[in-house]
Amino acid sequence: MRKQLLNKFIGNYGYVLVWLLATSPLMAGVRPVADTCQSPAPPIINGSAKAICRNEAVVLTATGCTGTVVWSNGEVGSTITVHPQQTTKYTAICRAQPGCISCFADVWKVTVNTPNAPVVTASAKLSCPNEAVTLTAANCAGTVRWTNSAGVNEIVGANWTGKLEATTTFQATCEQNNCISNPSIAIAVQAVLPTKPIVTVSKHEICAGQTLQLTASSCIGTVRWSDGTEGSTRSVTPTQTVTYKAVCQIGSCQSDSSDAASVVVRSLGQTPNVLTTVTNGCPFQTGDLSKAVTSNSNGTLNAHYTFRAGPSLDSPQVQSPGAVLAGTYYVFGRDDKGCYTNPVAITVTINSCPNAIAPCLSNPATVAVRLDSLDWSKGIVRLKGQLGGSATQADWQSSGRGLFTDTGLKARYMLSETDRQRGEAVFTLTTPDPDGNGPCIGASSQLVVQAPVLSREVIGLSKKVNEPVWVSEGNNKLVELTYQLGVVNLGKHALTSVQLSDNLGAAFSIAGAQVRNVTCRADSNLTINPAYTGRGADTTLLLTGNLTVGGRSQVWLTVRLDVSQANTLTFSNKAQAQAIDVNGSLCRDRSTNGIDADPDQNGDPADNEEPTLVTLHSLRPETAETVFIPEGFSPNNDGVNDRFIIQQLPANITVQLEVYNRWGHLVYRNNEYKNDWDGTSNQGMKATDAKQGLPDGTYYYQIRLSDGREFVRFLTLAR
Structure with missing residues (x-):
């Protein structure tokens, strides 16, 4: 049911009182069943404590009752001992005889002061032996006490720093107002020496320019590679035969180097059949590198061609092979398997032309910008620029006047406060006019980078x-x-x-x-x-x-x-x-x-x-345990727990149910109860009135079975 039973009943007493006063003329004649009943005075409750720690006992005593004291937790007797696990309110009634009960006693509230368990975090879940580790316990306004897997518990304080020789599990408790919380969720810190990684490659022989996968296993720490990179798996594109090694690092401890894994990078070993000189055709003042590739250039290579500014595959690609200036360029052939030929140098000469067209008109400058990565929380933006045509250089600008820490075609930018307040930064990459006052113009490209919309996930x-x-x-x-x-x-x-x-x-x-x-x-x-x-x-x-x-x-x-x-x-x-x-x-x-x-x-x-x-109700004798009586119900027509259901009744047993409010007034009676009470009253109202829904709160009931057994307890009605 929506609210737990015994810990909530007092909250609705005021509403019950209003209801009772409003119906007092009707209730005037409603007394307990026996005509001779003189309703006893409510008991007076005293307890051994009003504030305790969890699992401590409180002795409650009810005085002033000449009959039987029935407590709100189901126990019977003038003195009971309780062990509340959280703040709980107790009341009781005095029962002179069946149908003759007192009002509810004034509440005795027991406050349980036990604090919540701390939340423990570690500076590292892995450490090398004898390396310092810091543990932090949050959510405790008192004193934190630590225990470890060896049972040592003398450590005190919200933070603990020490060196571990072996894997250790830690828990913490919070002591506040002389009460100790439950232990925190255990957190383990592994103290281990890093083991030498095992390095494998997806291919041991590739063509230049092809990509392969590197994997380092058997390391539970951080894998560091011989070329300065990190990560257990990598994609690499070597241009020449190379050897890879890795180490495993945990904290300040580092393993021995792994065995070497070699990768052979091969080329075709052939030279493409291309022309080695190219000249311009008037009126153009640029050369076309594609003219170096003739109809018989492919030969048996079935090659595709790439033009670069230098003799290495790492050299920049020529941006516009169809319109280049005078100089030396290199062509690489590449077969269908991805292997490159040896490079061939191509010399471009430019002859003067009458009425020549400026190179920057036949090959206009272009520029493009794209976002490489964004970390708005750290204020770092990485950008990439791409030049084309006659463009040879470019300059970055931003709308927010932040700081470019790296420039060139790969730029790194630190956001300014203006950028953060606007929630965006506008970047412009501009290439200058290639011929000054001539007919050509420069180029520019703009990119708007916006702060990511981070919704609050719940x-x-x-x-x-x-x-x-x-x-x-x-x-x-x-x-x-x-x-x-x-x-x-x-x-x-x-x-x-x-x-x-x-x-x-x-x-x-x-x-x-x-x-x-x-x-x-x-x-x-x-x-x-x-x-x-x-x-x-x-x-x-x-x-x-x-x-x-x-x-x-x-x-x-x-x-x-x-x-x-x-x-x-x-x-x-x-x-x-x-x-x-x-x-x-x-x-x-x-x-x-x-x-x-x-x-x-x-x-x-x-x-x-x-x-x-x-x-739970107190454990009862075997004969009584065959009957289960709920501690309350929620008659709100949601299809769940809408009726007061008595379970496990023996066959052919009839039930008499009487329910009383906190003032000892009978509000419901059924001499042949069929598990159909829906929280409405059938007592104390005019016969012509419709059924009245009883207000939320705590009620006292008496159940008599036809086999002679009787049950007297409290229930909570909570819609």
């Missing part, structure tokens, strides 16, 4: 617990709790790598309950962790999953518990969801109680964090 998580079910396992009576977790994408882009974690040990084991069995299932777009136990290191419930925009998926987690040795029958826990957003960032949310991850509808589920609480 994941939300809700967690609802269904009514407990008592089951038999051999001679043991166990309780099954089924949790329904709903994870939703409230952002503007899809989420990937969705994970859920739920620590059952923190919810149940710490209170003395034993988790006997865990089963889970999920929607098809989510992947359950088959190793999930909810305890120790196995608290990751979902391994991965995807959520579309506005998408909602569900996980059902059923926990079977032995609570016979538990020090409390009130259990509280939270789950946590995380995912990777479109920007590669991690978004998280802790669960809120109910079925709506964002109940206040403000778009931020993080401000609705609320534990999911369930309180």
